[in-house]
Amino acid sequence: MIKVENLVYTYPSNEAPTLKGLNFEINTGEVFGFLGPSGSGKSTAQKVLYKILKGFSGKVEVNGKDLTEWDNSYFEKIGVGFELPNHYMKLTGKENLELFASFYPKALSQSIESLFEMVDLTEAINKPVESYSKGMKMRLNFIRAIQHDPDILFFDEPTSGLDPVNAHKIKQHILNLKEAGKTIFVTTHSMETADHICDRVAFIVDGKLVATDSPQRLKHQYGKEAVKVELVKNEVQEFPLADIGNNQEFLTFIKGKEVKRMQTLDATLEEVFIKVTGKSLIG
Amino acid sequence: MQKLLKLALMDFKLIFRDPSLKSFLALPLLLFAIVIFGFPYLVTEFEGVKPYLDVMMVVVLVENTQMFCFINSMVLLDEKETEVSKVYGIVPLSIFEFITSRFLFPYLFTLLLNVAMLEVQTFYEVPLMQNLLLSAIAALIVPVYALGINSFVKNRMQGMVYAKAFNILVLIPFAAFFVPEQFKWAFGLFPTHWLFQGMDQLLAGNSPFLNLGIATAYLLILLIVLSKTFKRSHFS
Numbered sequence: 248m249i250k251v252e253n254l255v256y257t258y259p260s261n262e263a264p265t266l267k268g269l270n271f272e273i274n275t276g277e278v279f280g281f282l283g284p285s286g287s288g289k290s291t292a293q294k295v296l297y298k299i300l301k302g303f304s305g306k307v308e309v310n311g312k313d314l315t316e317w318d319n320s321y322f323e324k325i326g327v328g329f330e331l332p333n334h335y336m337k338l339t340g341k342e343n344l345e346l347f348a349s350f351y352p353k354a355l356s357q358s359i360e361s362l363f364e365m366v367d368l369t370e371a372i373n374k375p376v377e378s379y380s381k382g383m384k385m386r387l388n389f390i391r392a393i394q395h396d397p398d399i400l401f402f403d404e405p406t407s408g409l410d411p412v413n414a415h416k417i418k419q420h421i422l423n424l425k426e427a428g429k430t431i432f433v434t435t436h437s438m439e440t441a442d443h444i445c446d447r448v449a450f451i452v453d454g455k456l457v458a459t460d461s462p463q464r465l466k467h468q469y470g471k472e473a474v475k476v477e478l479v480k481n482e483v484q485e486f487p488l489a490d491i492g493n494n495q496e497f498l499t500f501i502k503g504k505e506v507k508r509m510q511t512l513d514a515t516l517e518e519v520f521i522k523v524t525g526k527s528l529i530g
Numbered sequence: 531m532q533k534l535l536k537l538a539l540m541d542f543k544l545i546f547r548d549p550s551l552k553s554f555l556a557l558p559l560l561l562f563a564i565v566i567f568g569f570p571y572l573v574t575e576f577e578g579v580k581p582y583l584d585v586m587m588v589v590v591l592v593e594n595t596q597m598f599c600f601i602n603s604m605v606l607l608d609e610k611e612t613e614v615s616k617v618y619g620i621v622p623l624s625i626f627e628f629i630t631s632r633f634l635f636p637y638l639f640t641l642l643l644n645v646a647m648l649e650v651q652t653f654y655e656v657p658l659m660q661n662l663l664l665s666a667i668a669a670l671i672v673p674v675y676a677l678g679i680n681s682f683v684k685n686r687m688q689g690m691v692y693a694k695a696f697n698i699l700v701l702i703p704f705a706a707f708f709v710p711e712q713f714k715w716a717f718g719l720f721p722t723h724w725l726f727q728g729m730d731q732l733l734a735g736n737s738p739f740l741n742l743g744i745a746t747a748y749l750l751i752l753l754i755v756l757s758k759t760f761k762r763s764h765f766s
Binding site: 319335 | 533537540543544547548612614617623765
């Protein structure tokens, strides 16, 4: 479990803090997402949590222990999937993984071959990473993060640079990790990714959290409880969802007519974000 | 130990798979050729060279360290450029283990090269223990140089420029042999000055221990300070 209270962080080269008093908790076995535009502090918050950035103020507890009190054994418990691929280009994928696996005292929970198979990289296992596409390198990032079977995982834009098929597979793997009881902290500006995998999301803008809840509740809260019906002859009408089965107006509207489209008027996560923050996620 | 060996082995793989770094491995061969064939020829053909032979030998010994200074600097800079360095920030590896893993073998290799260099030259009698001591201290230049460059430089291109500058800094105290005695100590600001003077004393058959002691202390302090600045710049 991760508990963060009033987290403030200022980069040494900046005067103003990048993180301005964050408060949140991530429960064991939960996928928690930070959603925000570039520069909002998403990655900075993660870097504090995986101890790359020191000198923060506030309180951070991981598994009931203050972050500053954790020694190097902390890194055995966490895995980090970086936003950009970072591998030794002259080494093969397998050599890269073997090298970093050697730093962990615990034996790998699964073979390197099966990890490559899991992300469809079997054919590239013995090829130098410099011959990999960006998507392949990102998948290598992913399996490097999970290879030592950590309890807590940090993924920074886990689907960035991936084609839709592989992005879907990575999201499914993240959900499988959640099923296995892992605590997962994701940062993304992809609404679709957040909606798909996160149990709860927090909107972060200019270093502050402006809303934290499950995607469903946020969409429900900011959406319209109505159904929109569009007929083939371009007639469109909205009806409240409450007791819709007994809504005579609705039943008359659809009766004997060809319905082109019918949809509930939930807000998308992106719409919620814009409503809550007044900002777009892109840029 | 497994971590140490794995990282050291990986460094050698990286060196051998990079043609520009691999070619640098030939530098000691060139220096050995100069000492074994070049110096005897020079002394035979040009009598005037003989008084400067000890100074030339000192320069060759320091240049012997430059192979791994450059190679290690570039390997670490490549790591920084490709952001692999960030991964070392989140693995259970202490800064001590990291630095030991990356520099122990280059250090030992450089030490052996220097010992061999002093053994193959035919002009001076250097007792083995003093040879070992001198070579061990000279080899400290390798981690100091590589950590120094990597503390201030962000990419390989910048690193090439800094490597030139560092090479000059390492060799500047060479000038102390050609200035009046009262100005000589001004070069004491450079750690290699004490090494140069110690080597020169050793080759002249005098006690080198004061100079070598100062050189050791100076290089070790730099090593500790630069390890800290390197840690800040490399992993985040």
